[in-house]
Amino acid sequence: MPVAVAGAEVAVPRPHGWIGTASDWVRGLGIAFALLDAVLLVLAWRSLRSSAVTPTARGWLLVSVGLVPIMVAFLSFSHGLEASTTVNACGSCHVMTPFVQDLRNVQSTTLAATHYKNRFIPESQCYTCHSDYGLAGTFKAKVEGLGHVWRYTTGRYELPIKIASPFPNVRCLSCHAESQRFLNAAGHPKDVLPSLVDGTLPCIGCHGPAHPEQKKEARAR
Amino acid sequence: MSPRGVPARVLRLAIVLTLVFNVLALLVMVHTTPIVFTLFMFGAQPLFVIAVVLLIGAVVADLRAKDLF
Numbered sequence: 242m243p244v245a246v247a248g249a250e251v252a253v254p255r256p257h258g259w260i261g262t263a264s265d266w267v268r269g270l271g272i273a274f275a276l277l278d279a280v281l282l283v284l285a286w287r288s289l290r291s292s293a294v295t296p297t298a299r300g301w302l303l304v305s306v307g308l309v310p311i312m313v314a315f316l317s318f319s320h321g322l323e324a325s326t327t328v329n330a331c332g333s334c335h336v337m338t339p340f341v342q343d344l345r346n347v348q349s350t351t352l353a354a355t356h357y358k359n360r361f362i363p364e365s366q367c368y369t370c371h372s373d374y375g376l377a378g379t380f381k382a383k384v385e386g387l388g389h390v391w392r393y394t395t396g397r398y399e400l401p402i403k404i405a406s407p408f409p410n411v412r413c414l415s416c417h418a419e420s421q422r423f424l425n426a427a428g429h430p431k432d433v434l435p436s437l438v439d440g441t442l443p444c445i446g447c448h449g450p451a452h453p454e455q456k457k458e459a460r461a462r
Numbered sequence: 463m464s465p466r467g468v469p470a471r472v473l474r475l476a477i478v479l480t481l482v483f484n485v486l487a488l489l490v491m492v493h494t495t496p497i498v499f500t501l502f503m504f505g506a507q508p509l510f511v512i513a514v515v516l517l518i519g520a521v522v523a524d525l526r527a528k529d530l531f
Binding site: 314330 | 470473491
């Protein structure tokens with residue numbers, strides 16, 4: 242297997258099917274449909290030059306305004322929903338830079354970096370730990386994300402960035418609860434498990450810090 | 463569509479709105495950030511809905527002008 246060398250780090254490329262992933266196809270088809278629709282819109286515009294709208298113009302309009310954009314909307318929404326859960330998406334706001342840098346630092350011993358560098362979570366690491374389980378969790382995370390975008394673009398946030406509410410154990414337990422390593426660990430005696438499940442004993446209390454300590458600094462924006 | 467129907471500028475407006483929608487959709491697929499996706503969700507998609515409403519309105523007006531609706 243070829244070994245890719247990136248800077249000082251040695252990395253083995255992840256397996257990638259010859260035909261690509263479903264995400265690749267959604268993105269590719271989305272771009273193709275959007276470009277196709279742009280051409281159709283130009284044709285529709287040109288067909289509207291006469292004083293009366295011809296049946297041909299109606300046809301172009303129906304396809305370019307009524308049909309193809311529905312496909313574009315579906316593919317863009319699908320791709321955007323998934324792409325907005327990636328670490329790159331979270332790191333696109335500069336206030337997240339220290340967190341993402343720590344995450345990607347193989348020397349870091351924070352809980353987040355440990356999960357990232359060992360790929361305990363294969364992808365979308367920020368989103369996986371910061372969203373609750375199930376459909377309601379996904380919806381809640383998206384609504385909260387919307388709030389983050391609003392506060393970031395309007396500058397209504399304070400540094401250092403703090404988690405809005407205590408990190409719930411259920412997010413750790415959704416992966417670890419059935420793990421033998423977790424259940425049989427010396428640090429998790431049977432009498433402590435109920436406290437971990439009901440959240441009275443926070444996981445992060447023993448396994449922190451999740452992220453590096455942030456310096457108090459003036460807001461850059 | 464007869465001269466009594468919806469003027470062509472309404473349909474041109476629908477085309478422009480759909481084009482804006484397309485540009486933002488392309489942006490989402492080429493370079494997705496939370497801000498771009500939010501713009502697409504709450505800016506581009508409503509514009510597309512308005513374009514479709516304009517198109518439907520034009521079709522209905524056209525049919526009415528021909529006493530078909």
